[in-house]
Amino acid sequence: MTARMALWALLLEYDGTPFVGWQRQAQGLSVQQVLEEAAARLAGAPVGVAVAGRTDAGVHAAGQVAAVELPAHLPARQVRDALNYHMKPHPVVVLAAAPVPAGWHPRFSALERRYRYRILDRRARPALLAGRVWHHPAALDTILMAQAALPLLGRHDFTSFRAAACQAASPIRTLDRLAVTRAGEIVTIEAVARSFLHHQVRNLVGTLALVGCGRWPPERAAEALAARDRSAAGPTAPAAGLTLEAVRYAEDPFAAG
Amino acid sequence: MTARMALWALLLEYDGTPFVGWQRQAQGLSVQQVLEEAAARLAGAPVGVAVAGRTDAGVHAAGQVAAVELPAHLPARQVRDALNYHMKPHPVVVLAAAPVPAGWHPRFSALERRYRYRILDRRARPALLAGRVWHHPAALDTILMAQAALPLLGRHDFTSFRAAACQAASPIRTLDRLAVTRAGEIVTIEAVARSFLHHQVRNLVGTLALVGCGRWPPERAAEALAARDRSAAGPTAPAAGLTLEAVRYAEDPFAAG
Numbered sequence: 133m134t135a136r137m138a139l140w141a142l143l144l145e146y147d148g149t150p151f152v153g154w155q156r157q158a159q160g161l162s163v164q165q166v167l168e169e170a171a172a173r174l175a176g177a178p179v180g181v182a183v184a185g186r187t188d189a190g191v192h193a194a195g196q197v198a199a200v201e202l203p204a205h206l207p208a209r210q211v212r213d214a215l216n217y218h219m220k221p222h223p224v225v226v227l228a229a230a231p232v233p234a235g236w237h238p239r240f241s242a243l244e245r246r247y248r249y250r251i252l253d254r255r256a257r258p259a260l261l262a263g264r265v266w267h268h269p270a271a272l273d274t275i276l277m278a279q280a281a282l283p284l285l286g287r288h289d290f291t292s293f294r295a296a297a298c299q300a301a302s303p304i305r306t307l308d309r310l311a312v313t314r315a316g317e318i319v320t321i322e323a324v325a326r327s328f329l330h331h332q333v334r335n336l337v338g339t340l341a342l343v344g345c346g347r348w349p350p351e352r353a354a355e356a357l358a359a360r361d362r363s364a365a366g367p368t369a370p371a372a373g374l375t376l377e378a379v380r381y382a383e384d385p386f387a388a389g
Numbered sequence: 390m391t392a393r394m395a396l397w398a399l400l401l402e403y404d405g406t407p408f409v410g411w412q413r414q415a416q417g418l419s420v421q422q423v424l425e426e427a428a429a430r431l432a433g434a435p436v437g438v439a440v441a442g443r444t445d446a447g448v449h450a451a452g453q454v455a456a457v458e459l460p461a462h463l464p465a466r467q468v469r470d471a472l473n474y475h476m477k478p479h480p481v482v483v484l485a486a487a488p489v490p491a492g493w494h495p496r497f498s499a500l501e502r503r504y505r506y507r508i509l510d511r512r513a514r515p516a517l518l519a520g521r522v523w524h525h526p527a528a529l530d531t532i533l534m535a536q537a538a539l540p541l542l543g544r545h546d547f548t549s550f551r552a553a554a555c556q557a558a559s560p561i562r563t564l565d566r567l568a569v570t571r572a573g574e575i576v577t578i579e580a581v582a583r584s585f586l587h588h589q590v591r592n593l594v595g596t597l598a599l600v601g602c603g604r605w606p607p608e609r610a611a612e613a614l615a616a617r618d619r620s621a622a623g624p625t626a627p628a629a630g631l632t633l634e635a636v637r638y639a640e641d642p643f644a645a646g
Binding site for chain 1: 483
């Protein structure tokens with residue numbers, strides 16, 4: 133007898149450091165593999181997992197969303213706890229699990245993604261935040277960075293901030309938020325959009341950092357955007373500083389939890 | 390020719406996870422050993438390091454203070470950067486270095502220590518904060534914890550919260566602050582005193598957690614204090630949640646930096 137299956141949404145937190153990224157690769161351990169192996173043990177058969185955002189190697193998640201077919205009759209708490217048990221000792225956990233309607237998709241149903249990028253702006257390398265921040269020893273002026281970020285908001289062709297490997301059909305995206313704030317030695321850049329191009333947030337951060345340390349005048353960020361040429365913008369900021377914070381849907385799948 | 394030596398104060402950040410604690414042990418790597426070996430390379434001869442608070446294995450520091458004899462003529466930035474270079478790749482860094490008067494002592498000159506203890510109050514184990522928090526799966530009521538903390542403030546015999554191995558001459562301490570706050574899933578306990586007994590903060594936290602999850606009524610914390618008996622208080626909370634945040638002196642040695 134086979135249990136009736138249902139589609140489950142999973143809210144995930146993970147430390148990206150030990151992984152080759154979300155997606156399965158020929159070599160190395162991926163978050164997807166850890167989750168799929170745990171889900172297979174719960175389902176009693178191999179299962180495939182879909183995800184809201186395929187994070188790169190070293191990128192973290194505090195609110196990634198995935199979907200997977202699992203037995204329909206299980207209580208949500210049991211799905212969460214059983215998956216967490218099977219994913220030990222890997223730094224991936226399910227924060228919440230909830231059944232969703234057939235056809236719901238964590239990627240295509242998403243209305244908004246929120247990323248947070250953290251820079252440690254001090255001379256000494258990080259000890260407590262190693263692997264969680266970009267260490268930038270040259271002092272950053274966040275006022276200039278915020279000034280440079282302003283003209284990047286809205287609907288644009290983001291070719292200059294797009295990885296060569298990006299598979300999106302169009303380079304047009306609408307950037308709803310690109311906020312630069314400071315709390316002591318930590319400079320945080322929050323980026324919000326319906327969706328992002330590959331490496332878009334890290335390329336935006338790499339460009340803003342050139343402005344922050346005085347190597348570029350603030351207006352050059354807008355010029356880089358207008359150039360529609362990757363080589364016109366700044367370098368890709370390191371993966372360690374980036375965290376996928378949240379994915380928003382028309383209805384929050386986890387509202388009941 | 391030997392360089393003229395001076396006493397230097399060092400402000401330190403470290404991740405306690407990989408260490409046997411501050412102090413050198415027969416087995417395993419200590420923070421003290423990492424710093425003394427780096428200082429010896431800078432001084433060109435073996436040196437001894439004194440410290441404000443000898444943290445236990447797994448306990449972190451964001452503002453530990455140490456003192457060491459180093460060449461007097463060096464610029465402060467160079468002392469900091471050279472020590473950080475020699476301490477690579479260990480998760481210990483010097484945030485600031487400053488010359489201090491002969492006779493100044495990081496432990497005996499200290500007026501106040503501030504510790505922060507963080508509890509992750511949720512069902513799922515930590516992924517992003519692994520090694521930085523105490524994972525407490527049973528829900529905590531921080532109002533009850535704050536209520537239990539109140540009668541522990543002030544000058545008391547803290548025998549009930551003192552490790553058997555504690556070497557202090559007296560169990561009398563004055564607790565100036567024991568604040569319980571919550572930010573989402575993170576419960577933070579801030580403890581401030583001129584000095585603490587061995588394991589005092591972790592034993593206070595272990596006791597407050599019994600109150601927070603409803604196993605003890607709040608007034609039992611004060612009864613445990615009055616008993617002057619270690620077995621009357623709660624268990625020792627795990628080291629991972631504890632960070633030495635700051636040490637205060639009559640004059641801030643690092644004010645000029």
